[in-house]
Amino acid sequence: MRYKKISFKNSDGHQLSGRLDFPLIGKPKAFVLFAHCFTCSKNLKSVDRISHAFTQQGMAILRFDFTGLGQSKGDFADTNFSSNLSDLKDAYDFLEDNYEAPQIMVGHSLGGAAVLHVSGELDNVKAVATIGAPSTPDHVTHLLDKGRKELEEKGEAEVNIGGRTFKMRKQFLDDLEKKERDGVIKNLKKSLLVIHSPQDNIVGINNAQEIYEQAMHPKSFVSLDGADHLMQKEEDAKYAGSIISSWASRYIEVEKQKEVPEGEVWTRVGEKGFTTEVIAGRHQMIADEPPSVGGDDYGPTPYGYLLSGLGACTAMTLRMYADHKKIDLKEVEVKLTHDKIHLKDGENSESSKGKIDQIKRKIKLTGDLTNDQRKRLIEIADRCPVHKTLEGKPDILTEEVG
Structure with a gap:
């Protein structure tokens, strides 16, 4: 896919690293903002696959590393849920100032809780999708295991999350406890899609039920049956991406674009791989090669x-x-x-x-x-x-x- 590495400063002055994926051809129909899971990064393979689904639908999508994670600057120990919300707003502002305000917000896990909390304040956002999201942000404390006790007693600790060690401070827990919960989802006033796996052993399926029951219509739920929390299987991430991007296309406002003249076909391939977008008139298609010759098999040869x-x-x-x-x-x-x-x-x-x-x-x-x-x-x-x-x-x- 066609992409651009970007960076922007958050409200604390830290440089945040992002990647903006574009459709291979033409002006994007809309922009999407993606929030990754707790302690993850923008480069998670499942995020690649979800992003690709959006670019195939003609939309551009920005994913970035929260403060102190991935390639973004700052100290993770100084962050909390509130700082994540602030980073999301800064990413929204970056898109609005330099490209176009995002109409779609997508969040995975704690990133899903973040987009639920922040999207109601963003006028241009038309629809929100969550994947494996907790119904309340304090669910993340269940991941801290034995480190939570040390955090509360000593004020800081090294905690193991997903096999990696992170330094955290008690202010993270304090921030979660203070964060407003009541009415956030009910007052969202955006179209909502909830995707969750019944087999998710990190964030239980009951969270999806709670989000769905609190939300006002229009709202939808799709079961990601058989998937793990990180959607490590390629088919799970592709399925989630195809569902969300197709659903989102119903809610975006699209400027009428110049069509390819009748009798002409335009094609374009990106910097890497063989995946090629094909446009004939107002019809968009994808051509590719099978994995056996180095392709991704996203479309016919x-x-x-x-x-x-x-x-x-x-x-x-x-x-x-x-x-x-x-x-x-x-x-x-x-x-x-x-x-x-x-x-x-x-x-x-x-x-x-x-x-x-x-x-x-x-x-x-x-x-x-x-x-x-x-x-x-x-x-x-x-x-x-x-x-x-x-x-x-x-x-x-x-x-x-x-």
């Missing part, structure tokens, strides 16, 4: 699109012919494959390797058809415009443009 074009053209041509001749053609199914095959002895070829491209097309016709009608329809299939273009070996003119 270029040859997949080539065969799709031929198959679609074949089916449409037969539909048009049958309608014109009033033939009882109920359905057309076309199956295509592409291979490189060796030439038979005696055949000439410009290919030094002695291979040619071969496309096999199998057509299934359903309807009350006579044998003559079936035979004629198969003949007509060879007259589809894409078929004739491929057989005609079109000239392809290539030039560099500025």
Whole structure:
């Protein structure tokens, strides 16, 4: 995906590190702000996959490291839930000042509690989504294990969270206790999507129930069945991203954008990988390669699109012919494959390797058809415009443009 490394100062003067992911082509339909989980960072693999889902929907998404985490400056021991909320507001302001105010807020775990607390104050936010979020921010104290007692007795301690050691101070606990809870979710006044796994052993599913029951409509709940709290399985993060980004597209306000002229197709690939956005008119698609050749398999291969074009053209041509001749053609199914095959002895070829491209097309016709009608329809299939273009070996003119 196309992205830009960014940094901005928070209200305490610390430099926060972020990454802004863009759609591969065109102006973003909207901007999204993502808040990561407690002690995590913007570079969590699941966040990558969720971000990719948003860029595929034509939206840009900002994810950043909270103070003292990842590549952001500051001391984590000096932070608390209130400072997280302040960082989120600073990120919102950064987008509003430099790009466009975010319309969508997404939060994972404690980041979900943070977006619930802060979004009600942000006028441009239209919708909020949480993933595995606690219903109250003080839920995080359950993660402190034995360190909580030392924190309360000595005022600071090194605590183990998720296998990593962090220095914390008692002010973190004090801040959670003082944080207002009543009415925050009920008074959110934003469209809300709650995603949670019943198998989440870090933040129990009861938290999702409490959030959902407190929230006013419009609200939705989606079960992320089988997923762990961090969505470490690729399919879980992709599923969450696809659900949230599709849901969010219902609530964003989109400026009418210039469409690609009819008859033109635009494609663009980013700095890394093969994932390519394809735009034809007002339709957006993704092309990619399979993992076996270094791709991410986010869409069909270029040859997949080539065969799709031929198959679609074949089916449409037969539909048009049958309608014109009033033939009882109920359905057309076309199956295509592409291979490189060796030439038979005696055949000439410009290919030094002695291979040619071969496309096999199998057509299934359903309807009350006579044998003559079936035979004629198969003949007509060879007259589809894409078929004739491929057989005609079109000239392809290539030039560099500025």
